[in-house]
Amino acid sequence: xxxxxxxxxxxxxxxxxxxxxxxxxxxxxxxxxxxxxxxxxxxxxxxxxxxxxxxxxxxxxxxxxxxxxxxxxxxxxxxxxxxxxxxxxxxxxxxxxxxxxxxxxxxxxxxxxxxxxxxxxxxxxxxxxxxxxxxxxxxxxxxxxxxxxxxxxxxxxxxxxxxxxxxxxxxxxxxxxxxxxxxxxxxxxxxxxxxxxxxxxxxxxxxxxxxxxxxxxxxxxxxxxxxxxxxxxxxxxxxxxxxxxxxxxxxxxxxxxxxxxxxxxxxxxxxxxxxxxxxxxxxxxxxxxxxxxxxxxxxxxxxxxxxxxxxxxxxxxxxxxxxxxxxxxxxxxxxxxxxxxxxxxxxxxxxxxxxxxxxxxxxxxxxxxxxxxxxxxxxxxxxxxxxxxxxx
Amino acid sequence: xxxxxxxxxxxxxxxxxxxxxxxxxxxxxxxxxxxxxxxxxxxxxxxxxxxxxxxxxxxxxxxxxxxxxxxxxxxxxxxxxxxxxxxxxxxxxxxxxxxxxxxxxxxxxxxxxxxxxxxxxxxxxxxxxxxxxxxxxxxxxxxxxxxxxxxxxxxxxxxxxxxxxxxxxxxxxxxxxxxxxxxxxxxxxxxxxxxxxxxxxxxxxxxxxxxxxxxxxxxxxxxxxxxxxxxxxxxxxxxxxxxxxxxxxxxxxxxxxxxxxxxxxxxxxxxxxxxxxxxxxxxxxxxxxxxxxxxxxxxxxxxxxxxxxxxxxxxxxxxxxxxx
Numbered sequence: 001x002x003x004x005x006x007x008x009x010x011x012x013x014x015x016x017x018x019x020x021x022x023x024x025x026x027x028x029x030x031x032x033x034x035x036x037x038x039x040x041x042x043x044x045x046x047x048x049x050x051x052x053x054x055x056x057x058x059x060x061x062x063x064x065x066x067x068x069x070x071x072x073x074x075x076x077x078x079x080x081x082x083x084x085x086x087x088x089x090x091x092x093x094x095x096x097x098x099x100x101x102x103x104x105x106x107x108x109x110x111x112x113x114x115x116x117x118x119x120x121x122x123x124x125x126x127x128x129x130x131x132x133x134x135x136x137x138x139x140x141x142x143x144x145x146x147x148x149x150x151x152x153x154x155x156x157x158x159x160x161x162x163x164x165x166x167x168x169x170x171x172x173x174x175x176x177x178x179x180x181x182x183x184x185x186x187x188x189x190x191x192x193x194x195x196x197x198x199x200x201x202x203x204x205x206x207x208x209x210x211x212x213x214x215x216x217x218x219x220x221x222x223x224x225x226x227x228x229x230x231x232x233x234x235x236x237x238x239x240x241x242x243x244x245x246x247x248x249x250x251x252x253x254x255x256x257x258x259x260x261x262x263x264x265x266x267x268x269x270x271x272x273x274x275x276x277x278x279x280x281x282x283x284x285x286x287x288x289x290x291x292x293x294x295x296x297x298x299x300x301x302x303x304x305x306x307x308x309x310x311x312x313x314x315x316x317x318x319x320x321x322x323x324x325x326x327x328x329x330x331x332x333x334x335x336x337x338x339x340x341x342x343x344x345x346x347x348x349x350x351x352x353x354x355x356x357x358x359x360x361x362x363x364x365x366x367x368x369x370x371x372x373x374x375x376x377x378x379x380x381x382x383x384x385x386x387x388x389x390x391x392x
Numbered sequence: 393x394x395x396x397x398x399x400x401x402x403x404x405x406x407x408x409x410x411x412x413x414x415x416x417x418x419x420x421x422x423x424x425x426x427x428x429x430x431x432x433x434x435x436x437x438x439x440x441x442x443x444x445x446x447x448x449x450x451x452x453x454x455x456x457x458x459x460x461x462x463x464x465x466x467x468x469x470x471x472x473x474x475x476x477x478x479x480x481x482x483x484x485x486x487x488x489x490x491x492x493x494x495x496x497x498x499x500x501x502x503x504x505x506x507x508x509x510x511x512x513x514x515x516x517x518x519x520x521x522x523x524x525x526x527x528x529x530x531x532x533x534x535x536x537x538x539x540x541x542x543x544x545x546x547x548x549x550x551x552x553x554x555x556x557x558x559x560x561x562x563x564x565x566x567x568x569x570x571x572x573x574x575x576x577x578x579x580x581x582x583x584x585x586x587x588x589x590x591x592x593x594x595x596x597x598x599x600x601x602x603x604x605x606x607x608x609x610x611x612x613x614x615x616x617x618x619x620x621x622x623x624x625x626x627x628x629x630x631x632x633x634x635x636x637x638x639x640x641x642x643x644x645x646x647x648x649x650x651x652x653x654x655x656x657x658x659x660x661x662x663x664x665x666x667x668x669x670x671x672x673x674x675x676x677x678x679x680x681x682x683x684x685x686x687x688x689x690x691x692x693x694x695x696x697x698x699x700x701x702x703x704x705x706x707x708x709x710x711x712x713x714x715x716x
Contacts, residue, residue, distance in 0.1 A: 090421035172528025
């Protein structure tokens, strides 16, 4: 009997010994993403992939569990900022992950920077964050807009497209994208023979614009469209029958896997640049796609991979500091030092501005068995953001 | 006979005391929230002038908030002005624009007024969305706050900024309350209740409507300027029609026709959406149910219904008040 007691005591005291480790404060990750509004789908996609990332790479470091605190930005700068403040000052998160839109990112930036909160950008491509608005507390696992578009200028020139026509919606991002393409393209020696900027909202008929393009006879048409307008534009392009005479090229969002089906025949043969397409051939991508398919019964998108990689960045940085986030500077340094071979190939952060250095994939859509899908056409290795005005 | 202590003023006093107390006791985030809600309350009061008093249901009021915000941002960030004159100019500019808009729109009524205000505000939204000089759809960051060292307030301390916005809100409330108790305000209420009668009494109805439209625009401009200082940032989203819609819901949920009702609406709607959206992704569903409940069970709005029962109660009458 005494022996029983003794064993029981040992067992109980070992419980006490274990408890403090398990009861260690969890690492709080603030997910600042749109869960309602137009970008709700992207917010949820990134969150799902982040959770998947934690399952794969481990959701516990040195006894500290990684927990998510989700807040809805609604895709609006003001709500996003106010939720950012809640996450930082009320929930006291250790690190922030998000947002989807550049407007929200621009609104958040000063608060994050001044409060010295480690921040991993998982989608928004706002160029300023890798430029004049850079911060030692911010890294980006997704892309900067110009990082995706600028190298495409040189690539197109090198591949024989000398005279290019441009088209983009008439708003800040549309003009920025075209400016970046022009910079890369002209530097290489190409000529822009025309530009069109249709209104962002409500352009149902791209016919008049496409007629002008047809008349100008360019070697290629380079465009930037995303979301709803991208569907509309590619459909019109197909209906107008330009596909056989003038090659269409654009940044990746032009024919995202999320809506390529809705775009019909027009999407065939489009050339684009992107930081990720699902058919990249490497071991890490295969593992990622297998895990994603097993959990969600479909292919992981380019938005998901950014959430997945963000989770990996945070887990590896936590491992490097043994789960200790009390020294924010050390934790942030660990984040900036993370490097790995992920689904997008080799990735690391630029020491100059915290932006990811990654491959940019030139893809081409083609039809196999009646399904139009992108495949890798060419790879532009280790593309950096051409940061000019960042001083940290 | 006019009374000094109406129910409205009593509740207003209570709200002010409560928020002052809270701004001392709550921590950082709570103070930020108080400032945010106070600014919204000023904005809601300005809309209530139109909706509740003059009977002009505007679905484009955010345009004037946005103009106040942008004027503040542009003048301080791009032209390096001091904040105080900038605030005055922002208010004046919002007033000027609302005068120009008002000349055309106050002649219209009902659904036509709703549609034209919506259209005009979307025009402003489209302009700032496309204008690359002011940041386009990325917006304009880096807006500073008013320097109040002279009054012993450091506005970078959120508690002090919350107090500053509260003081402004109190001044706005007193000003508008006096205005609405004056003959001017009475005429407006008269126009709301029976426009033809007021017209046949010789009241220049359009001029009165234009005047209140301008005043409402100026107060909205003030709240816009404060919002820009609070968030340090302005983007075209500030003047999108959904912002006008949300503040209209606040005014209706609180109870139209009393300034306190607008304030109560702003406080409750904002707090609820903050709390529920932290709990669930489907928070908009619950907000919708909440609004349906208000429409069904408290059609005078939360404060309106409260005031109705209060005025009927024995306690209020025994305190020497008629059931006004």
